[in-house]
Amino acid sequence: MASTADIKNGVVLSIDGQLWSVIEFQHVKPGKGGAFVRTKLKNVVSGKVVDRTYNAGAKIEIENVDRRDYTYLYTDGDGYVFMDQTDFDQITVGAATVGDAKNFLLENQQVTIALNNGNPLYIDLPASVVLEITYTEPGLQGDRSSAGTKPATLETGYEIQVPLFVEAGTKVKVDTRTGDYLGREK
Numbered sequence: 001m002a003s004t005a006d007i008k009n010g011v012v013l014s015i016d017g018q019l020w021s022v023i024e025f026q027h028v029k030p031g032k033g034g035a036f037v038r039t040k041l042k043n044v045v046s047g048k049v050v051d052r053t054y055n056a057g058a059k060i061e062i063e064n065v066d067r068r069d070y071t072y073l074y075t076d077g078d079g080y081v082f083m084d085q086t087d088f089d090q091i092t093v094g095a096a097t098v099g100d101a102k103n104f105l106l107e108n109q110q111v112t113i114a115l116n117n118g119n120p121l122y123i124d125l126p127a128s129v130v131l132e133i134t135y136t137e138p139g140l141q142g143d144r145s146s147a148g149t150k151p152a153t154l155e156t157g158y159e160i161q162v163p164l165f166v167e168a169g170t171k172v173k174v175d176t177r178t179g180d181y182l183g184r185e186k
Contacts, residue, residue, distance in 0.1 A: 001059045001060070001061060002060055002061070004037040004055070004058050006062060007037055008022065008025070009023065009024065012044060012065045013061060014061040014062075015041075015061075018044075019043070019063055019116060020042065020043055021041065021043075021044055022039055022040075023041065023042050024039065025037060025038070025039045025040075027056070035056035036054060036055050037054045038053050039051070039052050039054065044114070044122060045121065045122070064117075065114050065115070065116050065121065066115045066116075067113070068084060068085075068113060069084075069085045069110060070082035070084055070085065070091070070111055071108055071109070071110055071111075072106070072107060072108065072109045072110075073090070073108075076092060079092035079094055080092065080093045080095070080098050080102070080105070082111070091120065093113065093120045093123065094120075097122065101123045101176070102156070103154075104125055104129050104131070104156060104174065105125075106129070106156065109125075111125055111126075125176040126176065127176060127177070128173050128175050128176060128182055129173070129176055130174075131155055131156060131171070132154070132155045132169065132171050133152045133153065133162070133170050133171075134154065135152070136152035136168050137150055137151075149162060149181075152166060152172075154172075154174070158179070160174060160179055160181055162181045170184055171185040172184055
């Protein structure tokens with residue numbers, strides 16, 4: 001058991017059987033009354049953010065979360081197989097844990113996986129990835145009132161909006177957090 005003095009940004013706490021990551025914390029010493037710690041916590045699995053206040057010196061349970069670099073290998077049924085870059089061990093991560101990251105995963109791509117007691121919690125992708133457009137309609141000039149976009153299918157099967165001048169076979173940079181088109185890649 002740890003105390004509130006051990007709270008830092010990035011620390012993962014176990015509260016009511018769920019894992020919460022500390023986004024912000026503030027030690028407050030009011031002129032009257034006891035000191036307390038004000039925290040903003042994010043649920044590791046669902047992403048829900050809550051505010052929570054602890055009295056100074058209260059006991060809290062800190063969980064050990066190990067973040068390691070992995071290489072994505074292939075999809076095996078309902079799981080995604082990754083290889084640890086240090087000891088070459090392979091782990092299979094369920095589709096629910098991978099979530100929307102599957103839209104941007106290519107073979108041999110580097111990712112960071114957060115593990116707690118050997119169980120994968122979530123996958124961190126790079127901020128942007130370069131993917132090739134496999135299909136898009138030709139853009140027609142003059143059929144719009146402002147700068148137009150059109151749907152395009154990426155090599156992973158995910159569909160994004162791109163400017164009219166982008167053609168099939170073009171490599172584009174895509175934001176992995178929002179799925180937005182960031183530009184063409186040379």
